[in-house]
Amino acid sequence: MNNYLLIPFLPLAAFLINILFGRKYLKENSHWVSILAVAGSWIVTVITLLDVLSGKIINEDLYSWIVSGEFKASVGFLIDQLTVVMLIVVTTCSALIHIYSIGYMRGDKGYYRFFAYLSLFTFCMLMLVMANNFLQLYFGWEGVGLCSYFLIGYYFDKKSASDAGKKAFIVNRFGDFGFGLGIIMIFLTFGTAYYAPVFSQAKNFAAQTVNFLGYDVHLMTLIALLLFCGSIGKSAQMPLHVWLPDAMEGPTPVSALIHAATMVTAGVFLVARCSPIFSLSETALTVVALTGAITALFAATIALVQKDIKRIIAYSTISQLGYMFLAAGVGAYGAGVFHLYTHSFFKALLFLCAGSVMHAMSGELDIQKMGGLKKYMPITYWTMLFASLSIAGMPGFAGFFSKDEILWLAYSGQSPVGKFVWVIGALVAFLTAFYSFRLIFLTFHGKFRGTHEQEHHLHESPKTMTVPLILLCIGAVASGWVGIPHLLGGGAHFMEFLKPVLGHSEANATHTEEWMVMAISTIAGFSGIGLAALFYLVKTDIPVRLAQKFNTVYKTLWNKYYVDELYSFIIVRPAIWTAKNILIGITDARIIEAVVNGVPKGLGEFSRILRKVQTGLVQRYAAIMALGLLIIVAYMLWR
Amino acid sequence: MLPELFFGYYASAIVIFSLLVVTRSNPVHSIMWMLLLFFHIAGLYLFLNAEFIAAIQVIVYAGAILVLFLFVVLLLNLREELKVKKFIGSWPAGLFIAAALLVIILSVVKSFVPGPAGKYSIEFIKQETHTKALGTLLYTDYLFPFEIASLVLLVAIIGAIVLAKRKKGN
């Protein structure tokens, strides 16, 4: 028995138990099943990590899943360095968030359902990262999407929640469309869907072009970009980012687990996993880098003006994911995964803190109605502050190391757009610090701006919630210490560890430049915090005046660049309109049905005319008979 | 010359009476003209040396069928009958069809070629007598059709009774 199999299948078992028996039997005890399962997974993961550290790589099939001719896909597992990093991230965050959920979800009527979904999600996510072939990856990919759909729409009696779930699923389907085609292209190119042969043979196809839909395109670019479509959807990059902010309709632990720490990073994982393919196409990498950079900037600007606490963090997530793609796009996959890893801790923490705040505020989301919460909920405050420092890239915190690594490699790498994305990255670092601390200041500092009732109700969250916060906080602060760069006297262990899978991107610049890059991003972070302090602690009237002065800009940002409206205008409404008016109204009703009903109707009309002849008058019949006789005889005579 | 004159009288009488039969509005008058018509046809048969046929023409047609006609006419309301139109609205069409058919038939009459003559010459019939000649043939060569004809009459009798009988309770 391979004990690594326990990692995904324990949560699956928990899911089955909860969904089958939860409603009637387990009820309020449902969390035990799920938590034990995920804790078990975590323990096995740690054991597996030790195995991998000692150099043991697992790559084997459990059973053949689909076999059709030369096409073969299996349920199989690949556990290498990249997988194990993801496993750690997933099981740790999942376990902590499971525990947090006990307190957060207590008393909800769908308690068992919630934990069932969480377990199912954990299972799918683990299947995703542990896959050894593309089809199983796709299975996990869709599976986590499904759980995301369930959990976003968890409060399904709310229209907005069910809308958001549906939107998330469908928007993701757009990305998966490309992803699926990418898998098909991979199979048609390599004759297999397994990672190992694909990645080892990819070099042989480096120069090949292929005819795709009538265009001759570079094969590896095509495959890479098709796969990247999936990443765009799952990781909420431009232009498919619209679902993530809406996904905040789900319960906060869900936002933390799925929409911050794990699922949304699957896109980054995919790019990293397929780095042998991406590396062969400069075009694809450039697209990835630019998409990431633009998304990072774009989402950060939106986050500046939002008022919903969870949405701010959601846009922050989009922005940070953009960072990771930026890293991957400049060839620094290791740095991207590093940021993924640190980000999962501080972003999950941010969300959980937000959840804690909401818990205290009875579900209030608007940060303008908060303020001064510091004294009521100190643990939440301090953990959130640390998370924000981490995301703002303050030296010493986890986010600092990963962000710095990305910016440095962007600056120094060979990517043609490297310098450009570095500038954007530094700018985003500034914006990130600003909006993160805007959130902190508005929420925890100053005077309370909510109702009296809310104020009366303010309290720190229960232990089941604060303990995970503290544990995650340790991660948010310290998780970066495994990747301290050589420059600062560290060993960059994280990058070294991943090197066998992701390779190493070479920096061709001097130490002086490295110091400079680090200094710039640190300064950007500090100035962001400083500006936020100025705006929201000292001169609180500036933001309002700015908003009035640059009203158009403010409106555009507040309305998220009108992307949702644009999609509604160019996709959703035309599709339904076409269906209603053209397909049903014209094609089906006026053309096809016209023919279908027209033939019998025509026959009916014809017979109606013909039946006039049947007068029922005997003499008329006789006359016609005689006339017929006349004609026949006349014809016989004079033909 | 005499035969032609004789034929001419009968033929013109037959045509005139026929026209009268189909144009009278009073059915009784029609029947009376028809009676005269049948007698003239019988006369024509005599002229053609068919005395037995002439006899049954008078007996069956004039004696039986026409009487039947009279009985039926007596059932009707004659007064009413005299007041309404006797032709259907589109009678010219009927006239045209009849006339056209007549023209067509007449146009082929002249091309008629008689086949070879049989053994029943006038002398033979004179020797045999007409009735006997006909009877012999009817009861030998045409025995089965003759029997079938009797069957037809039987069916007609039964059928007429069934159809004309009032249903019980009516």
Add this chain to the structure above:
Amino acid sequence: MNDLNFPILSALIFLPVAGAALLLLISRSNESLIKWISLIVSTAAFIISIPLFTEFNKSTHLMQFTEKHSWIPSLNINYSLGIDGISILFVLLSTLITILCVLISWNSIKAKVKEFYISILIMEGAMLGVFCALDFMLFYLFWEAMLIPMYLLIGVWGGSNRIYAAVKFFLYTLAGSVLMLVGIIVLYYQSGRTLDILELTAKTYPYPLQLWLFWAFFAAFAVKVPMFPLHTWLPDAHTEAPTAGSVILAAVLIKMGAYGFIRFSLPLFPEASRAMTPVMLALSVIAIIYGAVICLAQTDLKRLIAYSSVSHMGFVTLGIFALNLQGMEGGILQMINHGIVTGALFLSVGMIYDRTHTRQISDYGGVASVMPVYAAMFMVFTLASIGLPATNGFIGEFLIILGGFRANQWAGVLAATGVIIGAGYMLWLYQRVFFMETKPKVAGLADINLREIITLLPMIILIFWIGVYPNVFLGFMHESVKHLLERVNSGGAHEASIAKNILEIIK
């Protein structure tokens, strides 16, 4: 080939017919006895069909469990039965579906109960006959025999507009199959007076004749599938039919068309099929997208599922006419999948219709709050319908898109967009029916009972069975499909003339 020494296929076909005859003898007032007998007969048929599954030899493409008796010697017509890797799954599906149809109608059919179950059982016999027949005359007989009980099911026990729907269904299908009859007769004379399907498929026919016959058979099969633009009978028939009728229609009847393409059109007319591939692929893709987009605007539950059938059957025909292994196997599997999933969806809709008596989507809302078990099961069917991995729908759709992409990149890409729209309309439907606030019509409904759960459970098991371990099912068809494709793709003598012909046809 029959290792069982027992005419199992004949028994399978005539057991339901005998059951129907038995029902004739029972007083119509004894309704529960009638129901139980139908249930026992249909279950018995299913049990008889299980040995087919276990005893089937997967390593050959030859017909198995064959039976052959002389029927009309003067015309060389035989009573000849047999199944291969393509038909076996349909036989099993038919026997299973019939049981579920009997169960779902248990309380919902209140008038003319006896006649209803007689129709269902005769229907089962005819369906099995179609899949087992190896003689063209026998095949045609069963093919047309199916129409009658279906016509009655729609026309007698259907909704308000049932007569229109029934007549439309009947005329549509009959018009198509009459053309096929002409084709059969032509084949009969062409082949030197034989109607044995296996003999016929081993012969070659001149190309122009193939082309004509291909279209004659197309008329019959495309109507049944239904392919765009011959699909308009389907929404009406589905909407008006009683639940059991919709289920049989969706699960088995419309499979006959695609089955016909595989069993007859392809092996009989290989060159014509290859030449017509572009047309068929185009029609399939149109059906996929057209059906899916139309679903976005439907307001009627059953109508929406009916149109989704059009879309899904588009996938099936796409897979078949991709003319490669993945496409074909995906197509066949997708037929089974569609039978299971759409059958299950109609069963589910029937259950809630029995409670609310409305099919309008706008009358529903918040069903998940009052009927959680039902909602969960419906969710499984929804997910299978949109092809989520680990459900059966994914396996079929993926293989089809793979095969379709291989055959023609555009076909694969466009078909994949159908998957997106599919997710759109199904989730939207689910949202409108099950989520949001509880509507007055829905409030206080009882969740599904044990009988209903048992009705749906086999479907759920199959969905995951096929989704997680499809090789059990794919394994049946490998050899048969391989053999068929060899037949279709062999011989390229007419390749040039075919190309010319296509150009002429396009002109």
Add this chain to the structure above:
Amino acid sequence: MVPLNWYLILSAAVFMIGVFGFLTRRNIIIIFMSVELMLNAVNISLVAFSHYLQDMRGQILVIFIITVAAAEAAIGFAIIIALFRNKDTVHVDEMDEMKG
């Protein structure tokens, strides 16, 4: 000697008068008479043929025709009476029950 054609012309004329009556009269009894007229027209030509061809078969046919005419008259009148009883009219243009 009167030529055969004269009889034929006479027969045709009487027949056509019968046709005319049949097609145009409203009273069903007169229509019936028209039918008898046509039968008689045929009889004339048959007897004439018989005479000129010196063959008895024409007259045999006439006997059968008269037989059938009698039978037809009997049945016909029975129908007329039944009809008159139900419809209360003898005018055929008022009877169009079979109208399409």
